[in-house]
Amino acid sequence: MRLVGPSLPGLISWGVVSGIALVKSGLTVTQALGMTWVVFSGTAQLAALPLIASGASYLMIAFTIALTNLRFLVYSASISRDLRRLRSPLRALLGYLTTDNGLAIYQMSDPANRRRQRVAFIMGCNTPVWVGWQIGSMVGIGLATVLPGSDELSYLGLLAVLAIVVQMTQTRIAFWTVAVAGVIAVIGTNWSMGLGMIAAITAGIVVALGLERWARERLMSSGRGMQ
Numbered sequence: 001m002r003l004v005g006p007s008l009p010g011l012i013s014w015g016v017v018s019g020i021a022l023v024k025s026g027l028t029v030t031q032a033l034g035m036t037w038v039v040f041s042g043t044a045q046l047a048a049l050p051l052i053a054s055g056a057s058y059l060m061i062a063f064t065i066a067l068t069n070l071r072f073l074v075y076s077a078s079i080s081r082d083l084r085r086l087r088s089p090l091r092a093l094l095g096y097l098t099t100d101n102g103l104a105i106y107q108m109s110d111p112a113n114r115r116r117q118r119v120a121f122i123m124g125c126n127t128p129v130w131v132g133w134q135i136g137s138m139v140g141i142g143l144a145t146v147l148p149g150s151d152e153l154s155y156l157g158l159l160a161v162l163a164i165v166v167q168m169t170q171t172r173i174a175f176w177t178v179a180v181a182g183v184i185a186v187i188g189t190n191w192s193m194g195l196g197m198i199a200a201i202t203a204g205i206v207v208a209l210g211l212e213r214w215a216r217e218r219l220m221s222s223g224r225g226m227q
Helices: 005-024 029-038 041-052 058-068 071-083 087-097 100-107 111-116 118-144 151-167 172-187 192-226
Strands: none
Touching: 005 029, 005 100, 041 058, 041 100, 058 118, 058 192, 071 087, 071 100, 071 118, 087 118, 100 118, 172 192
16 A cells, blocks of 8 residues: 555546546536446546547447456456456456556565465555545546536646556557557547547557567567577
8 A cells, every 4th residue: 555655646636637527528426426436447437428428329438448448358367366266256346446556566566475465465556546536536526516617627637647657658568559549549539439549549459469479579589599
């Protein structure tokens, strides 16, 4: 929990902005609260809001959210050895709580201690993130009911997302993934039905997988060369 602490101010700020966006996009306070409790993903929320506001179909909204959360399949595979023997309800709870920064800290912990106290470790890494997000979101939802409608606040969401994304682009693979996805997102800004965003997400996934495979093959070939 101590290691997660430094990331919480930015996360809470992002939650505030997301909470404001939920209400300003046309959701009622009850709907906004339900979404922030059930859809524990700021990325998914911000991806779905423009589609909800534009009246997109439920199928398109669900498909977009599924694409934005494909990374959690990779996350699940990376920690499956630690959690697969747990009971299904507990695994479901831990899956719901899993976050990008919480999982990163969990995986950097000592493997021996992690195996002995895996549930405590993953709860300690992710529960503070859940609490911080819910606090920020509920504050944002409350503020949205008293703030006048204005586009001048929209840049806050971009700053909050950038503060989190920049921390995750320290590797070459992450950098080029973000760069390619960003360029395609800009090119597809005016594409209908949110197709620009879908194309950007798909391109980012393809680039990440391709670069990871290239790095793995390069490492294997260099190992064979040394032999």
